[in-house]
């Protein structure tokens with residue numbers, strides 16, 4: 643069973659030593675917990691796919707300690723991607739850029755692009771900086787299931803297969819990072835998240851050239867592995883708009899139409915609680931599709947489409 647470890651100096655040392663041996667660990671980030679391995683060690687990266695039960699064609703995000711570390715992983719980085727890295731990192735934003743030759747094609751699922759993120763969680767930062775190499779990490783849930791936002795969630799899901807989960811408390815954001823494809827002339831959102839379209843626009847606006855931001859997140863899934871069946875609890879979810887009247891027949895009602903920060907932070911814990919309580923059907927009140935409501939609706943729609 644995995645040990646939940648306090649992220650003091652000894653805990654960080656334990657985690658870094660495990661990574662050095664090619665092991666995978668549970669790592670807190672500000673979005674969700676990651677299942678992290680040395681991104682430069684293919685043996686270690688293979689363990690990530692095996693533990694998660696994820697097909698090797700689904701690429702992983704590489705996590706770096708400092709925005710400058712992007713340079714070693716990428717080539718031909720567009721000027722707007724550099725602006726985003728400078729202005730939004732560290733934070734819940736993943737940039738898809740052209741991969742340099744040094745990036746393992748196992749991490750990219752054979753693609754010549756790579757997804758990179760510089761997390762703002764202090765524990766993630768300390769582990770990556772102390773380790774001195776980038777970490778490949780998907781969310782630390784079994785493939786297709788609800789993402790983990792606490793160390794306990796990770797231990798419950800993957801505890802039999804990993805030795806260490808660093809405890810960084812509950813994730814502040816609670817939703818996976820916003821993913822943007824920066825390889826074209828126009829930036830495209832592949833997965834909505836806490837960094838909203840408005841925030842992306844604002845980060846680019848005072849640059850020399852105003853970039854158009856295209857929201858591709860509602861179209862065909864461009865980020866491989868973003869299946870409609872992801873994020874699903876066992877319970878069947880019935881979605882409703884705010885103000886819609888319905889007969890819940892006594893089933894639990896999860897209302898996500900209030901404060902968006904709170905809604906995002908509590909989303910996955912609430913979906914997990916449905917499974918713990920063996921709930922068969924629950925009703926969900928969606929937030930309006932503005933700001934982080936776009937990302938919340940994306941995850942809830944996927945969660946409702948079941949397995």
Ligand code: TXA
Nearest residue numbers: 673675676701702755756757780781818819865866867
């Ligand atoms: O917040 C997050 O992003 C969390 C934490 C741990 O950092 N990680 C996370 O990883 O959500 P994961 O593996 O659950 O989702 C990664 C997504 C997948 O949908 C994958 O298809 C996409 O990133 N992705 C990775 N590399 C890509 C690439 N080269 N091109 C397009 N999409 C890519």
Ligand code: MG
Nearest residue numbers: 780781789818
């Ligand atoms: Mg995931």
